[in-house]
Amino acid sequence: MDSTNLNLGTDEWVAAHAERSAGTPGPLDRARAAWEAVPLLVRVLLPVVLLALVPLAGSSYLTRVGVNLGLFALLALGLNIVVGYAGLLDLGYVAFYGFGAYTFAMLSSDKFGLHLPTLVTVPLAVVLTAAFGFLLSLPSRRLLGDYLAIVTLFFGQIFVEFAISGDSITLPGRSQSSDLTGGSDGISGVDRFSLLGLRFESDAYYYYLLLALVLLLTLAIYRVDRSRVGRAWRALGQDALAAEAMTIPVNRLKILAFVVGAGIAGLSGAIFAAVQRGVFPSSFDLPLLILVYAAVILGGSGSLAGALLGAALMSLLPEALRQPAYGEWLFFVLLCLAAVAVVRRARPLLLVAVGTVVVGFVMNAVLLAAGVQGLPAADWTQGLLSRGMGRWLFVPVDRLHWGNAAFVLLVVLLAVASRIRPAVRIALLPVLLWLATFVWFVRLSPEPSLTRQLLIGALLVVLMIVRPEGLLGRKQVEVL
Amino acid sequence: MEQFAQQLVNGLTLGGVYALIALGYTLIYGVLQLLNFAHGEVYMVGAFLGYFVMTGLGGPAAPVVPVWLMIVLMFLVAMIGSGLLGVAVEQFAYRPLRNSARIAPLISALGVSLFLQNAVLLLFGSQVRSYDTPRYWPATGAPELAGVRISPVRILVVALALVLMLALVQLVNRSRFGRGMRAVAFDRDAALMMGIDVNKVVVLVFFVASALAGAAGVMVGLVFFNVYSYMGFLAGLKGFTAAVVGGIGSIPGAMLGGFLIGLVESFTTVYISSNFASVLSFLVLILVMLVKPRGLLGKAAIVKV
Numbered sequence: 092m093d094s095t096n097l098n099l100g101t102d103e104w105v106a107a108h109a110e111r112s113a114g115t116p117g118p119l120d121r122a123r124a125a126w127e128a129v130p131l132l133v134r135v136l137l138p139v140v141l142l143a144l145v146p147l148a149g150s151s152y153l154t155r156v157g158v159n160l161g162l163f164a165l166l167a168l169g170l171n172i173v174v175g176y177a178g179l180l181d182l183g184y185v186a187f188y189g190f191g192a193y194t195f196a197m198l199s200s201d202k203f204g205l206h207l208p209t210l211v212t213v214p215l216a217v218v219l220t221a222a223f224g225f226l227l228s229l230p231s232r233r234l235l236g237d238y239l240a241i242v243t244l245f246f247g248q249i250f251v252e253f254a255i256s257g258d259s260i261t262l263p264g265r266s267q268s269s270d271l272t273g274g275s276d277g278i279s280g281v282d283r284f285s286l287l288g289l290r291f292e293s294d295a296y297y298y299y300l301l302l303a304l305v306l307l308l309t310l311a312i313y314r315v316d317r318s319r320v321g322r323a324w325r326a327l328g329q330d331a332l333a334a335e336a337m338t339i340p341v342n343r344l345k346i347l348a349f350v351v352g353a354g355i356a357g358l359s360g361a362i363f364a365a366v367q368r369g370v371f372p373s374s375f376d377l378p379l380l381i382l383v384y385a386a387v388i389l390g391g392s393g394s395l396a397g398a399l400l401g402a403a404l405m406s407l408l409p410e411a412l413r414q415p416a417y418g419e420w421l422f423f424v425l426l427c428l429a430a431v432a433v434v435r436r437a438r439p440l441l442l443v444a445v446g447t448v449v450v451g452f453v454m455n456a457v458l459l460a461a462g463v464q465g466l467p468a469a470d471w472t473q474g475l476l477s478r479g480m481g482r483w484l485f486v487p488v489d490r491l492h493w494g495n496a497a498f499v500l501l502v503v504l505l506a507v508a509s510r511i512r513p514a515v516r517i518a519l520l521p522v523l524l525w526l527a528t529f530v531w532f533v534r535l536s537p538e539p540s541l542t543r544q545l546l547i548g549a550l551l552v553v554l555m556i557v558r559p560e561g562l563l564g565r566k567q568v569e570v571l
Numbered sequence: 572m573e574q575f576a577q578q579l580v581n582g583l584t585l586g587g588v589y590a591l592i593a594l595g596y597t598l599i600y601g602v603l604q605l606l607n608f609a610h611g612e613v614y615m616v617g618a619f620l621g622y623f624v625m626t627g628l629g630g631p632a633a634p635v636v637p638v639w640l641m642i643v644l645m646f647l648v649a650m651i652g653s654g655l656l657g658v659a660v661e662q663f664a665y666r667p668l669r670n671s672a673r674i675a676p677l678i679s680a681l682g683v684s685l686f687l688q689n690a691v692l693l694l695f696g697s698q699v700r701s702y703d704t705p706r707y708w709p710a711t712g713a714p715e716l717a718g719v720r721i722s723p724v725r726i727l728v729v730a731l732a733l734v735l736m737l738a739l740v741q742l743v744n745r746s747r748f749g750r751g752m753r754a755v756a757f758d759r760d761a762a763l764m765m766g767i768d769v770n771k772v773v774v775l776v777f778f779v780a781s782a783l784a785g786a787a788g789v790m791v792g793l794v795f796f797n798v799y800s801y802m803g804f805l806a807g808l809k810g811f812t813a814a815v816v817g818g819i820g821s822i823p824g825a826m827l828g829g830f831l832i833g834l835v836e837s838f839t840t841v842y843i844s845s846n847f848a849s850v851l852s853f854l855v856l857i858l859v860m861l862v863k864p865r866g867l868l869g870k871a872a873i874v875k876v
Contacts, residue, residue: 180674230857237606237819240677241811242860245853248808252849377804381685388678495694502690506663534693544689551682555675556667 119562142302146295154294158366160406161301162359167386167402168308168395169355174384175393176321177348178328182380183227183243186250187353189375191220191360193254193272196370199282202273209284209365216361217354224353228346247380254372277371284365297366304362305399308355312395324348328393378544382409385547389554391564400563405547412539419472422531426524439517446521451483454525464488471532486533494534501526576719578841582834584725584794587732590829591787592810594739594822595780601756601820602776603669608680609660610784611807612687617653617785618798619691621645622700631703638707642793646731649789650782657781658774660687666770684804692800699799702792728790735786736826739779743822748775756820784810805849809836812852816859818869827867831855 126134146154166188173181194216198207207215227246258274272278284291284300291297315321323344326334335341364370382405390401411417434440459465466488468481487493504523508516535542554561592614599607624645629635636644664683668676704724715721743749751772754762763769791806792798809832817828832852839851859867 174674178674180677230861237600237604237677238815238860238864240606241808241815242856245808245812245856248805249850249853256844256847381681384678384681392674498690498693506659509663538693541689541693544685545693548682548684548686548689552664552679552686555671555679555682556664559668559671559675 123563139302139306143299146298151294154298156407156410157298158294158301159410160403161298161305162363162366163383163386163406164305164399164402165301165308165359165362166356166383167390167398167405168305168312169352169359170383170387171393171395171398172312172324172355173348173352174387175391175398176316176324176328177345178331179345179348180237180240181243181349181352182240183245183247183250184352184356184383185375185377185380186247187220187224187356188360188363188379189250189254189370189372190223190353191216191357192364192370192375193278193360194219194357195361195364196278196281197271199365200278200280202278206282209282209286213284213358213361217357220357220360221350221354223357224350225346227353228349247375247377251372251376254375272372275372277369279369281364281368281370283368284362291365294366297362301362304358309395309399316395320344320347325393381544381547381551382406385551388551389561391561393565394561394563397561397563401561409539409543412543415536418536418539422528422536426527430520430524433520434517443517443520443524447524448483450521450525451528454529455483455485458485458487463493466490471536484528484532490533490537494530497526497530498534501530573719574841578837579834580719580721580725582837583830584728584790584833585837586830586833587729588787588790588794588806588829589810589813589833590826591732591735591783591790592806593813593817593825593829594736595784596811596814597817597819597822597825598752598776598780600814602752602759602773603665603676605665605676606680606811607660607665607780608677608807609664609683609687610657610780610810611803611805612684612691613653613657613660613781613803614784614788614791614806614810615691615798615800615803616656616687617649617781617788618792618802619695619700619788620649620652620785621789621792622702622798624648625702631706634707641707642727645789646786649785651785653785653788654778654782657777657784660781661773661777666773684807688800688803695800697800699797701796702798703796704793724793728794731786732790735783739783740822742779748772752776809849809852812856815866816856818863818866821866821868821870824866824868 142157145157166184169187170181170184173179173184195212197203198205198212198215199209200206227243230242254272254277255275257272258270258276284296286300289296291300316325323334323339326337326339327341327344327348331341363374367374386401386405387398388401389397389404390399391397408421411421430443431440434443463485464487466486468486471486472480501523504519504526508519508523511519535545592610595610595613596607599605599610625631625634625641628641628644634641660683664679665676668679708724743752751762751767752775754765754767755769755772759769762772787806787810788798791802810829813828813832814825815828816831817824817826819825832855835852835855836848839848843851863869
């Protein structure tokens with residue numbers, strides 16, 4: 092058996108007879124097979140070249156989105172080591188990101204009058220964050236799965252609280268309270284990077300730096316994954332007890348995974364502080380943590396390509412939600428995908444589509460006849476479909492109450508739909524699709540950040556039920 | 572001394588609330604080995620339900636029913652509503668994952684927590700709502716103890732928390748359901764083979780655990796007034812800390828842990844700094860974990876391979 096075909100973590104019987112459980116290959120599998128047929132060099136270089144062209148488009152907005160994506164990809168890569176490889180549920184991961192950012196900000200701003208060169212501050216931030224990770228890993232290494240999760244989650248929360256209340260700390264030996272973190276205002280006026288005589292004046296510099304870092308790190312992790320340490324991490328992630336019985340130094344490897352993950356998060360944090368030219372406690376709170384987790388898990392925990400794909404999806408989709416016109420398209424695409432995923436056959440799908448259109452017109456007529464005050468279409472839709480949408484969908488003036496009622500009804504109906512026979516479910520689908528569209532336009536699209544959180548929450552639950560291994564992950568087999 | 576007594580009362584009130592939340596965590600963990608991150612959200616929904624019962628009955632200024640009846644109704648509705656919510660969460664988010672890898676239900680629980688929090692935010696907005704207890708239940712004629720006036724609300728909260736705990740202990744130790752529960756907690760597969768309806772037990776456990784959280788939500792509303800959609804996260808975290816400190820899976824442990832964390836928090840607020848209340852309870856957690864990784868009253872689990 093050569094090393095590329097090592098089916099680590101897969102039971103021998105399952106590995107040999109995987110086709111028994113595998114159904115017919117779906118479109119996702121076929122796309123994956125086609126993609127894997129392309130030579131590796133092309134597979135790596137093509138996205139890199141494409142991504143390298145982005146700042147040349149001259150849109151500062153696009154470059155900014157790219158920078159955020161790069162930061163997020165670094166975070167996801169680091170978390171993928173901790174959670175995906177070593178199987179440690181570290182819910183305080185974002186605190187390391189914050190720690191790196193705060194370290195960098197303190198060392199290169201007017202806060203303490205320090206303006207150390209970037210070549211000193213960034214490695215220092217990484218090393219300090221890694222050391223911090225080491226410290227946290229010491230009490231954590233004795234904790235089993237769930238305990239670790241709660242201790243780290245608490246720790247992440249403490250970090251945020253400390254950052255907020257760190258503006259009035261009485262250090263021992265001093266009578267006056269001193270300001271360490273700037274409180275909830277954070278630290279602003281952080282220096283830009285300046286490396287090798289280059290001053291990072293615009294986002295494009297950071298963009299290329301991040302692109303290079305993500306590439307380097309991906310290669311490094313790819314190598315590590317196939318090394319002794321990488322194999323040991325995977326063994327640990329599969330079953331710590333069995334790994335220990337196989338003489339793998341479990342504790343040391345847990346600490347190593349923690350430290351490496353923390354270091355990567357610290358690096359990302361330092362760049363984040365420089366890009367944003369400031370740090371604020373609210374940036375390192377729970378929403379970001381859940382977003383990074385969603386990225387790693389959606390992509391496929393333990394898969395390198397999955398982490399990158401997940402990071403791309405999770406940072407670009409919420410960005411699209413913020414623009415109403417894109418958000419509308421995104422919503423319709425998701426809706427169609429959901430319908431296809433439920434129905435899966437052409438003729439019923441057509442019926443559902445027709446049914447949905449009919450339901451829309453009927454509901455429009457009913458609501459009009461009932462004398463409900465409606466809004467003109469131009470007030471709530473800008474997309475290409477806007478002309479037809481006004482006749483099909485009805486948006487009442489009182490968006491709050493109608494929207495809330497429809498939202499509750501939608502959640503209840505979805506719950507019911509998950510419990511009934513497939514044939515009945517398909518019959519119910521047109522109503523659900525219309526109701527979802529109604530809720531979207533009436534209530535959700537004006538609240539992009541809330542919508543994002545709601546969707547991520549629902550996504551995590553549905554993903555765990557439908558496809559816990561994520562998009563590119565490998566199915567885990569629990570052998571008991 | 573006066574301050575000490577005052578903080579003792581505060582700590583006991585807070586501790587009662589944390590203990591109720593911790594009991595929910597412990598019950599669910601004991602039966603399913605599942606860390607129910609959404610528990611804090613269930614507690615938040617309970618607090619909201621109590622609030623809506625109060626406003627529905629005429630609001631704090633002019634309740635249409637006697638105050639005692641209103642408070643009983645607040646607790647009843649919140650407990651039943653939260654209980655049903657907990658059962659629904661179990662049905663849709665955890666049951667399909669009963670036999671999957673350990674990490675799956677944890678992630679699913681995080682998702683539920685995020686969803687519930689934002690659903691409440693969407694439906695009821697981000698403004699802080701107030702129970703405004705003093706307006707319908709003024710603290711006149713409150714008994715004094717060591718120079719500290721103890722408001723009747725606090726007495727009610729601590730007493731009710733104790734009553735609920737006692738009822739729970741009776742339920743677990745004496746009833747048929749409790750016996751089934753202990754059997755499932757001990758060994759789910761063996762319990763199944765002995766003819767115990769595991770699903771029914773799990774549903775009941777979720778109902779009881781969530782109802783306790785709902786009661787805790789109303790208690791917090793009555794004592795500290797404010798309810799808002801983010802209140803569940805930190806309280807859930809504290810409750811869980813309490814459960815872990817006491818030894819997760821152990822019912823007396825959850826009570827002990829709850830009161831311990833509550834007292835630590837209220838004394839830190841006064842004697843050290845209000846900013847570090849959470850930090851100190853975290854330190855307690857770390858310390859306990861270092862000395863007794865299974866918690867104060869937890870039993871060491873024997874892993875059978």
